[in-house]
Amino acid sequence: MLEEFFSKLKQGLSIDSFLREINTAQEKIDELRKSNSLQHNNQSLKKYHDEVVPVKRYICKMDIDSRSTIKFNLNNQYPDCILLGSQKPISIEVTQVRARENNYLLRQMRDQKHAPGFLGVSEEAPEIEFCKAKRRKNHSYSTQNVIETIEEDLKLRVNKKRHHEGDVLLIETNLTPLPHDTWTAYIQNFRNILISLKFKSIYITGPSEGGESCIKIK
Structure with missing residues (x-):
């Protein structure tokens, strides 16, 4: 369900594209949940909520250039993602x-x-x-x-x-x-x-x- 989205995250997305893609992913998750087709023990879904969603909250809060790029590791390695812009890369770690x-x-x-x-x-x-x-x-x-x-x-x-x-x-x-x-x-x-x-x-x-x-x- 999230494989294509995760593939894009590993390659890197502009901030604008990231926000569009995560909104689309959330809509699909909500549709599956309404039809009772969502598996709660899905590891991809857990990673989505644990690592990706908190970064979205952070990006929406901060004044980040929409042309910057966000790139996720999604492999349990530090850091969880890197924000690439006009200045030096910013490492972002997420914990629960x-x-x-x-x-x-x-x-x-x-x-x-x-x-x-x-x-x-x-x-x-x-x-x-x-x-x-x-x-x-x-x-x-x-x-x-x-x-x-x-x-x-x-x-x-x-x-x-x-x-x-x-x-x-x-x-x-x-x-x-x-x-x-x-x-x-x-x-x-x-x-x-x-x-x-x-x-x-x-x-x-x-x-x-x-x-x-x-x-x-x-």
């Missing part, structure tokens, strides 16, 4: 935070048309705790609960990325549990956690209340 919970909530929303806003289980918690959280009837949560859980998982991500360095790091997570203004109010908290990473710029990206967000942390 709270992927287990985010993927579960996304499937619930798509399949059942409803889902809890937030489970509040750490990314490193045993599977049995995650299963208990899914079975809870009361899924109420506070702003502090969401922020503290995100902060703990960001610390885990720092440990896994501390040996990498580059131009841009995108940290993708689900931002819908809280309003955009609330996330931006905690930028300094997130910056204090991520400041030791050897990337020139760091952004938190993801679906958010009212659309998509790309929040600069560093």
Whole structure:
């Protein structure tokens, strides 16, 4: 389904072409989902959501020359993609935070048309705790609960990325549990956690209340 699109990404696309192609790919995915023909364990689909979609959020946020070229590796090698323009190449790495919970909530929303806003289980918690959280009837949560859980998982991500360095790091997570203004109010908290990473710029990206967000942390 995504093979032709991925082939173009590996060869390199202008920014304009990339945005057109990803919109076309998303339309095809949505059509398959409506007809229940989409396989959730499709590895190409996972790579699309994990690596390509966050880069789209970043490009839409930044003032990037439409004639620049974006080129993806899509081979689990660092970096995930390179932005080529009039200046020196910009390396972009994408990482996921709270992927287990985010993927579960996304499937619930798509399949059942409803889902809890937030489970509040750490990314490193045993599977049995995650299963208990899914079975809870009361899924109420506070702003502090969401922020503290995100902060703990960001610390885990720092440990896994501390040996990498580059131009841009995108940290993708689900931002819908809280309003955009609330996330931006905690930028300094997130910056204090991520400041030791050897990337020139760091952004938190993801679906958010009212659309998509790309929040600069560093």
